[in-house]
Amino acid sequence: MRVLGIETSCDETGVALFDTERGLVAEALHSQVDLHAVYGGVVPEIASRDHIRRLLPLIREVLADAGLARADAIAYTAGPGLVGALMVGSGLANGLALAWKCPLIPIHHLEGHLLAPMLESEAPKFPFIALLVSGGHTMLVSVQTLGQYRILGSTLDDAVGEAFDKTAKLLGLGYPGGPALARLAESGNESAYDLPRPMLHKPGADFSFSGLKTAVMLVVRKAEAEGSLEPLKADIAASFQCAAVDTLIARTLKVAAAEGATTIVVAGGVGANKKLRNDLTAKFDGRVFYPRPELCTDNGAMIAIAGALRLASAEDAGAIQARARWSLETLRPPVAA
Ligand code: KG4
Numbered sequence: 430m431r432v433l434g435i436e437t438s439c440d441e442t443g444v445a446l447f448d449t450e451r452g453l454v455a456e457a458l459h460s461q462v463d464l465h466a467v468y469g470g471v472v473p474e475i476a477s478r479d480h481i482r483r484l485l486p487l488i489r490e491v492l493a494d495a496g497l498a499r500a501d502a503i504a505y506t507a508g509p510g511l512v513g514a515l516m517v518g519s520g521l522a523n524g525l526a527l528a529w530k531c532p533l534i535p536i537h538h539l540e541g542h543l544l545a546p547m548l549e550s551e552a553p554k555f556p557f558i559a560l561l562v563s564g565g566h567t568m569l570v571s572v573q574t575l576g577q578y579r580i581l582g583s584t585l586d587d588a589v590g591e592a593f594d595k596t597a598k599l600l601g602l603g604y605p606g607g608p609a610l611a612r613l614a615e616s617g618n619e620s621a622y623d624l625p626r627p628m629l630h631k632p633g634a635d636f637s638f639s640g641l642k643t644a645v646m647l648v649v650r651k652a653e654a655e656g657s658l659e660p661l662k663a664d665i666a667a668s669f670q671c672a673a674v675d676t677l678i679a680r681t682l683k684v685a686a687a688e689g690a691t692t693i694v695v696a697g698g699v700g701a702n703k704k705l706r707n708d709l710t711a712k713f714d715g716r717v718f719y720p721r722p723e724l725c726t727d728n729g730a731m732i733a734i735a736g737a738l739r740l741a742s743a744e745d746a747g748a749i750q751a752r753a754r755w756s757l758e759t760l761r762p763p764v765a766a
């Protein structure tokens with residue numbers, strides 16, 4: 430079966446074709462980052478309009494690359510995300526499924542992220558603990574099997590990607606600044622500033638990043654007032670990254686130990702962060718799986734593979750789904766309808 434995956438939950442239009450025998454055969458991605466950068470964040474209406482412009486050409490491109498006229502099934506992101514953006518993917522997926530008379534599989538965006546490492550040749554096996562770290566989510570999830578998820582901890586305020594982006598903005602690194610901040614941090618001293626590691630002394634597995642964000646803001650404001658921000662930027666970036674990564678790793682290791690986990694999966698945009706990848710692998714006494722960096726951020730391939738794994742619960746076209754909010758814990762393993 431060749432499954433077409435469509436992702437339009439936020440500001441990337443992602444399309445991919447996953448073959449249940451050959452793996453990923455074609456993919457295409459259009460990032461809207463430049464469109465939103467001038468506003469310093471994603472503007473939902475602009476996102477929807479750009480998905481409308483890009484989606485069909487990207488689907489044509491992926492089918493042409495794979496040498497196919499159609500797919501055997503279609504998977505699309507049904508939520509959570511921006512409703513207008515989701516509607517574009519959902520509407521087109523339903524239309525195509527109607528025309529092709531093929532099965533349709535609505536996918537939870539976060540399930541897509543946490544299955545992304547399965548696109549790699551060395552794939553993790555269930556059960557595992559997943560650390561989901563993106564611009565919108567920071568979550569530790571116990572993954573028993575496909576569709577059986579228990580959220581062990583999540584952020585009480587900002588997502589970690591959001592904290593990276595806000596710190597990057599303070600340092601004048603543009604939007605979204607996570608990757609630029611990580612690059613700048615490579616030339617900085619991560620011990621230059623003693624920034625808080627929020628929540629580490631509290632019980633449970635939740636995160637909080639607003640205190641860290643405020644602490645960095647105070648450092649930046651002081652440096653600005655003294656006219657010395659420019660030469661200190663790399664040290665501030667490195668110290669922030671170190672505090673954020675230390676916090677993620679400490680919580681993850683604690684949860685993995687409590688759950689007796691031998692496998693950890695890291696997914697979501699912040700999963701592309703090199704320090705997080707290197708330090709977690711070094712500190713965990715088990716296996717850590719990461720998707721390649723380009724599959725950490727939003728993409729169509731993760732939706733296509735989730736669809737391939739969920740073929741058994743495919744639906745017929747006609748029920749356009751687009752859910753702004755949707756808990757991962759409400760999902761169930763695939764069963765034929
Ligand atoms: O998963 P994703 O593409 O979109 C959401 O669903 O949110 O994640 C995007 C987030 C942004 O906040 C971005 O700054 C962050 O991931 N990010 C990074 C890195 N690459 C992307 N943060 C830190 N280090 C990176 N290398």
Ligand code: ZN
Nearest residue numbers: 542563726727
């Ligand atoms: Zn995402």
